[in-house]
Amino acid sequence: MRSVKFLMAAGAASLLLSSAALAADMPIAPPPAYYPPPPPQEFGGWYLRGDVGFSNQRVRTRDFYNYPTLLSLNQTSSFDTAGIFGVGVGYQFNNWFRADVTGQYRGNSNFHGLDLTSYTDTGTVQRGSDTYSASKSEWVALANVYADLGTWWCVTPFIGAGVGASRVTISNFTDIGVNGTAAFGAVPGLASATSASKWNLAWALHTGLAYKVSPNMTVELGYSYLNLGDGVTGPLVTKDGFTTNHAMTFKDITSHDLKLGVRWNLESPPAYAPPLMRKG
Numbered sequence: 001m002r003s004v005k006f007l008m009a010a011g012a013a014s015l016l017l018s019s020a021a022l023a024a025d026m027p028i029a030p031p032p033a034y035y036p037p038p039p040p041q042e043f044g045g046w047y048l049r050g051d052v053g054f055s056n057q058r059v060r061t062r063d064f065y066n067y068p069t070l071l072s073l074n075q076t077s078s079f080d081t082a083g084i085f086g087v088g089v090g091y092q093f094n095n096w097f098r099a100d101v102t103g104q105y106r107g108n109s110n111f112h113g114l115d116l117t118s119y120t121d122t123g124t125v126q127r128g129s130d131t132y133s134a135s136k137s138e139w140v141a142l143a144n145v146y147a148d149l150g151t152w153w154c155v156t157p158f159i160g161a162g163v164g165a166s167r168v169t170i171s172n173f174t175d176i177g178v179n180g181t182a183a184f185g186a187v188p189g190l191a192s193a194t195s196a197s198k199w200n201l202a203w204a205l206h207t208g209l210a211y212k213v214s215p216n217m218t219v220e221l222g223y224s225y226l227n228l229g230d231g232v233t234g235p236l237v238t239k240d241g242f243t244t245n246h247a248m249t250f251k252d253i254t255s256h257d258l259k260l261g262v263r264w265n266l267e268s269p270p271a272y273a274p275p276l277m278r279k280g
Contacts, residue, residue, distance in 0.1 A: 045267035049100060051086040051222075053259030055079075057109055057136075059231075060252035079136065082109035084257055090144075092265075099145045102162075106138040106255075134173040136250075138228055140166045140202055148210070160206035168231035171195035173248060175236070193233035193248065200229025210263075220261040228253040 057079040084107070090100025113132035144162035173193040208222030231250040237243040 045092060045265070047090050047092060047100075047263045047265050049086075049088045049090060049102070049261055049263045051084065051088075051102075051104075051220075051259045051261035053084040053222075053257055054081050055084055055106060055109065055226075055255045055257050056081060057253060057255040059111075059250045060254075077111065077113035077132070080110040080112075082137075083107040084259060086259070086261075088144075090263075096148045096150075097146070098148065099143070102142050102144060104138070104140040104142075106140065108135045108137045110135050111250075128178050130175055130177045132173070132175050132248075134233070135171050136231060136253075137169050137171075138166050140164065140226070140228070142202065142204055144204070144206065146206065151212070154212045156210040156212070158206070158208060158210060162204040162206065164202050166200045166202035166228045167197055168200060168228055168250075168253060169195060169197040170231045170233045170248075170250060173233040173236075175248070190239040191236045193236045196232050196234040196247065198230060198232050202229060203227050208259075216265045218263040218265075220259075220263065222259045222261060224255075224257040224259065226255045226257055228255065 059077055059079070084104055086102050086104040088100045088102030090098055092098040111132065111134040113130075115130040115132075142162035142164035144160055146158050146160035149157045149159070170193075172195070175189075175191040177189040177191070204224050204226045206222060206224045208220055210218050210220045212218050229252075231253055233248045235243050235245045235247055
């Protein structure tokens, strides 16, 4: 009986030793695979923008229909600085290309002009001067494209161009003229015009620097050269009530704009999620 128990104990010990050896020979399961997070995206879909700034405007010439014999001896003109307020919506396609559509209201800019003139009247050369004043404002809509030229220390220089339409309004126009020679005496005259608006093709060139404050907000310091087209007044009326139903035209109005803008990214960078694992 004792020998049977001994044999059973020896068999159990042998079985345990065999199982331990088999377990030692089995391979250890590798740890779960590690997937590094994707690199952060530097571009991201739709954005809104807002801009404020000021303009520095010029006009090439002023034309009036009935001065075929007028020779301008000296012509000076200038616009006062005016505010610019704009909004827009755009899309960032990749790290270097984006596009947006913008709308601007450009506030009233006072105009000052002076002509020293010489003209012929019944064969006699007459000399005189005209002093002009007016105010001007615009609505501008542009479709723009931009190229971002790389980023250094969160600063991205960019260039761009835009095309669209402008609605130029000229108001409060007056023309105070002094005509005549010294022999005949100076004869003052006054003409004024009602407000009028004109739609034009507009185009712009852009450049500037953008600073990425956060993944969702970028601040821009930008410069734009903007061609606004022509502006016209209403019909000119003299102080005596005489009118020829013709207007003064402001030809080729351009502006050098300096603006501070903000872009808000509407699509935040996606949160990291491990890749999907499929069986089979």
